[in-house]
Amino acid sequence: PQGTILYTPCETPAPDSVPRTQGQEEECGVPSKPHVSVLGQRVLSLISGRAVKKPRKVRPQGRRMMRGYTTETGGGGDDGGHIPPPPQVSHNASVLPAVQVLDTPTKSPFDKKEYRVIRLDCGIRVLLISDAGRFIAGAEEEDDSEEEEIDQNEEDEVDQSEDDDDDDAEIEDEEEEEGDIKGGKSGADSTKYLAAASLTVGVGSFEDPPEIPGLMHFLEHMVFMGSEKYPKENAFDYYIKKHGGHDNAHTDMEHTTFYFEVQECYLHESLDRFAQFFINPLMKQEAMTREREAVHSGHEGRGSILSCLKKKVWAVGLYSGNDESGFEHNSTYAVMSISVELTDEGFKNIDKVLCIVFQYMAMIQRAGPVERIFREIQQMEQLNFDYAEEPTTIENVENLSEAMQIFPPVDYLTGDTLMGDYNPQIIKECLDALVPEKCNILISSKTFDEQNICHLTEKWFGTKYSVEDIPKSWEEQWANLPTNPELHIPATNHFIPDNFDLLSSEKDVPEYPEKLCQDDWGELWFRQDLKFKLPRSYCYIFLLSELPLQSPRLAALLDLYLNLFQQQVMEDVYPANMAQYQYSISASERGIVIKMNGFNQKLSKLLDLLLHHMETFGDNLHEKAFQEIRQQQMKSYHNAILKPGIVRKDVRLSIIQQVHWTAHQKLAEVKNVTSKDLLEEFVARLFPSCHVQMLVQGNTTASQALDMYSMVKATKEKHLVIEKCPLPELRTLELQSGCWVARVNGVNSADTNSSVVNYYQYKEGSLMLEVILEFIQMVMDEPVFDVLRTREQLGYHVFCTNHNTFGILGLSITVNTQANKFSVSHVDERIEAFLEEFMTTVKNMKDDELSELQETLTSMKQTIDLTLREEVDRNWSEIVHAEYVFDRLKRQIELIKNITHESVINCVRKITSSDDNTGYKKLSVQVAGAAKPEGRSPPSLESLMGNTGIVQLLEPNGESDRKLPVERFITDIGNHKKQLRLYPVTKII
Incomplete structure (x- = not known):
């Protein structure tokens, strides 16, 4: 070692x-x-313009x-x-x-x-x-x-919504209603x-x-x-x-x-x-x-490759550099990779796309080493190192132990972060290596499978591929590339801060955020930071709107709007990203969430930039770009539908939530919308229909926070608003007593993966019930993995989860398995068998063991925040849920003392046991993979375009299903929901 x-x-x-x-x-x-190291990696990535990232x-x-x-x-x-x-x-x-x-x-x-x-x-x-x-x-x-x-x-x-699989990130909802038990750790x-x-x-x-x-x-x-x-x-x-x-x-x-x-x-x-x-x-x-x-089992700003390709509507994304993994950077070699996410039009013109990439390489080679760019990168790396937020302990030791393999002791902390002296010779050597003769090209497209042109098969994963020499015509083009006036090196970055003063407070800082402003437009919460003592701030904004709740069409328009918005703002926001400012804009079932953070000096400048692009969205919307982004959005929905984990989530939430639009439904709607529909049906109605929730926290004064709120308010005031907008509320449906099954075949007939979640709905939550459920999940987590994954080998991915669905608590166990090994009904049975075993474990728990577990849970809730972000995220969760229990952890710590053996036994029995239990409410959602996928291909996007958006549920089949009455199988979600009552709006306070 x-x-x-x-x-x-x-x-x-x-x-x-x-x-x-x-x-x-x-x-x-x-x-x-x-000797590419940090200097080479940063400067090499100039070819895409990600020069300082x-x-x-x-x-x-x-x-x-x-x-x-x-x-x-x-x-x-x-x-x-x-x-x-x-x-x-x-x-x-x-x-x-x-x-x-x-x-x-x-x-x-x-x-x-x-x-x-x-x-x-x-x-x-x-x-x-x-x-x-x-x-x-x-x-x-x-x-x-x-x-x-x-x-x-x-x-x-870990997203605020639900138990998405890690491979489901392609289409995530930030559903604050599924935020799981807040305050837990x-x-x-x-x-x-x-x-x-x-x-x-x-x-x-x-x-x-x-x-x-x-x-x-x-x-x-x-x-x-x-x-x-x-x-x-x-x-x-x-x-x-x-x-x-x-x-x-x-x-x-x-x-x-x-x-x-x-x-x-x-x-x-x-x-x-x-x-x-x-x-x-x-x-x-x-x-x-x-x-x-x-x-x-790169440089995305003006004059970049991506900027040039976007003008031609040939690409929507570009990623380049050296990812520092062992595959791309080791003791034998280092590679520079450029990945371009092409539009359909770009795929048809792939030879021209490659020409633009090599034109940029030739341009930076002619320019040679540019000391100004090096100094900007060096300055930002130094600032990021000096004012870095504290990493988690486990992340810190993991990264440092790996750095010890590479650097001498004095450079353990700085070796992969800071840049040394300016050395134009090293930069030139790297630039000189970026020539077409040293290039391998990989092209990935689902059309290859449809055209059956990949005749080789990789041994271990069965991936189809082919290998060809680069066409001579391409090489001749690259050898005589003209100068492209659209391409140039990055301009001076005006987002780089130069003021790092820590602001003092004229009065005592409250322990929790205080509401600085509340009016018909929204509310502003604020807390100045005097604890972490870094020149950084956070600004979170929630534009709450009932629009996406009204129909799957409007929900799809929201997704489309955000994708187009991010394309429009990309060039202008790129310098901010390079100056270590971060922003995200995402869709929620109740509107739009904007999050920004970075050095406080120019955070308001970033906010102003984003708001300006919101105001001018229609002016910058071009039909050709709209058509391509809409196509990308349809592909995103299509890919989501192919994933059992997302289908599992969509079916479960469609049953238990008052409103939840599935990827199936949104795909069925988005295929027919026009740019005019987007502007008239959604964009024109967004600001007039929204209510603003906002939190500013960090090295910022109250007056500066009010100025930022005024910027958002001014954008909203430019739109005619007749009356105060109501806050959208989502509610949960109460399952009927007993066991219910919703089963669906996976859409991808070439995929053996199945996914089963057994969800056990409990009741309206309270702070005490939150703590008990978290305690139960803590006790269950290791044995559920050990029994169902390690011993029974049901699947690689097995876990249990607490749920808080708009104030209604529950528990679930999820198993991702393979249809050619186990049926979904078998997995369901093994989960139930585990719960019987777990009930015995809970009953046999000794007093000293209970006390030790209480002590562990208490200790975990008493750990101090390492970063300002942790405190900000916790406060934000209380604000978006409109619960405002900012001292939730303190209250939970006190309540842990009141957990008794009897209360744990009773809770487990009421949630998971069907014996003489009228309150037992189980929903098993089962997505069945293909048991015999050989010779099949995933369904194309075109084959799903005629889909009505309705998930087709299956009736029972097989011997094991006979144990459950046929009427317990849900075959029509809409009709089933008509039989369920709505829980009242529930806040856990």
């Missing part, structure tokens, strides 16, 4: 307590990567989807019994082995953590991090420093401030034998399956989650990283269990068989 990190709030030993050996310096001792780091293949903070009962440790507290560890220097102290990493002036790098006798280099100063500072802050908000976990599927963002450790081994997938690809990834899985000292499978998972943490691992090309976080007092015992992975793993044959099955 070349890099290990221990991250703990405890202080590291004092300098004089660590014995030093001869020589305090150490060379890196690891293979160096090609750090490429996105791609996560390598992992052991599994990262699950959030949870705990498990009924096992753990090597004896499956109670886990004793860790032994007391002496910090006396006499018990420490001899170590060599190496150079201390360079850190930001605002970084309060202390670092020490040592090398053990065995050769392992260790980075120790002490963050005791944050606890001292935190104690001086107001009580809100102990608050944090997250969405309940669905593995790493049980997702990847739940354990924000714990002790953590990460170990990176300098061996990865490049070491796989040619005849056994994936062997290293398989080994990464296997070390978690028990050791000689702790032989119980998943004992490490159990221990970590029982003590408020989580763990994971991933395999890259040249390294493999294992990491975990846990409550600080359990770090020592956790490290011992962690070390056994690498000392004496069991590698049992039975476990190997089961895990083998599991494993199978």
Whole structure:
């Protein structure tokens, strides 16, 4: 192992307590990567214009989807019994082995953590991090420093709405009604401030034998399956989650990283269990068989390539750079990739698109190194480093342990972030390599499958492809490219800030946001930050409108409007993005959500830019662009319909929500809309029909927040508004007692993937019920994974989730499986069998175990916010739900003490048990994959264009279905909903 990190709030030993050996310096001792590094990556990406944006780091293949903070009962440790507290560890220097102290990493002036790098006798280099100063500072802050908000976990599927699969991100709704239990902490963002450790081994997938690809990834899985000292499978998972943490691992090309976080007092015992992975793993044959099955299962501104292609309506997106994954950047080579998302017209003119790409390359080669651009990039990287928000502990140790594979100790923190001295020669060498002769071209299109022109098949994944020489005619074009006057290097960036003063407050800052303004147009909430002491601010805006609730047509027009808006604003907002300002604009079932953050000096300038584009949207709408974006939108709906996870979500929400428009319905509507429809039916009615909710928080004064609210209000006032707009409210339908099944065949007949969710509706929520359900989910999370995924191998993706659907609470278990292995009815039965077993586990829970779990849940809710964003997001959740319980976490912490064994048993029985239970309300939504997909292809977009938008539900079939009366199968959602009563509007306050 070349890099290990221990991250703990405890202080590291004092300098004089660590014995030093001869020589305090150490060379890196690891293979160096090609000297493209940070400088080369940033400047190479000039060809797309993403010159100052750090490429996105791609996560390598992992052991599994990262699950959030949870705990498990009924096992753990090597004896499956109670886990004793860790032994007391002496910090006396006499018990420490001899170590060599190496150079201390360079850190930001605002970084309060202390670092020490040592090398053990065995050769392992260790980075120790002490963050005791944050606890001292935190104690001086107001009580809100102990608050944090997250969405309940669905593995790493955390959006405000629902249990989307991670591959469902293509068409997400930010449905605030499905925000899960607010105030809870049980997702990847739940354990924000714990002790953590990460170990990176300098061996990865490049070491796989040619005849056994994936062997290293398989080994990464296997070390978690028990050791000689702790032989119980998943004992490490159990221990970590029982003590408020989580763990994971991933395999890259040249390294493999294992990491975990846990409550600080359990770090020592956790490290011992962690070390056994690498000392004496069991590698049992039975476990190997089961895990083998599991494993199978740029410059966008003016003058850029994208700007030029968009004018011709040939492209809607361009992404370039080096993603820093092991595949694109390793000790053997580095690559520069450019991905262009083409329109249909662009696909027809792909040779001309390539000419424009190479024209840009030729242009920047002629221009040579431009020091101004380098200095802008260097300045922004330095500012981002100096004023960076604190990363999560587990993210921090993971990234740093990987950096230890590459950089010398002094550069552990800065090596992949900061740029060194200006070296035009290196830039020129990189630019000179960007020539057509060194280029490979990959073209991906579904039309190839329809035309049957891909005759080769990849061995492991069965992907169809073909390989051809680049046409000579193309090469001749590239050899004689004329200068393109539409292309030029980025202009000076006027969004780069130069004022980083921290603003003082003339009065005491309240503990929570206060309402600065409320009128017929909306409301403004504000809180000035004096805790994180960074020159950053956040501005969130919700334009609430009843329009998207009125029909699937208007909901589709909203999606279309936002896609067109983002295309129109892209060039102008690009400099802001490069200056580390971030913005997002997304559709909600109740309107539009705009989020912005960055250095406070020019945040209002970004807001003004976005509002200006909203006002001039119609003037900048061109028919050809409209047609292409509409086509892209139809493809997005089409791709969503092909995914079992999205269909599962759409069916469930269509049944339990008063209003929910599915991707099927929106596809059926959007195919017929015109640009005139968009402007008259939606855009002209948006501002007159909307109510504004707004939150400004950070290094901003109240007067500045009011100025920003006035900017939004002025935009709205330009539209004729007759009367005050009502706030749109969504309500939930109460399921009838008993079990109900909604089953549908997956649209993609070539896909074996099935998805089943068993949703158990409870009742109107309260703060106490929120806490009890979160406690139950915490207890259930590990065993549901262990039983249904690990033991029964039903699917790779198994999880349980709490739900808060407009104030109505519930619980669900989701299993994604394969139709050629298990039927959806079998999965349903196994979920029910698990719940019976889980009921026994809950009944047998001992008092000391209950107390320990209460303590864990309390500790998780008491962790301090690491970033301003965490506090802002928590406050925003209260505002958009109109509940305003800003001290929700404090109240929940007090209520945890009132959880009794009896209350947990009663809650589990009422939610999940059908025995003599009139309140039992279960909805099983089952999306069945194709059991025999061979020789089939996914349905084309054209084949779905005649779809009415109605999801066709199936009647029962098979022996197992006979256990349920036929009338319990929902075959018509609309008719079924007519039999259900509406819950009243419910706020959990």
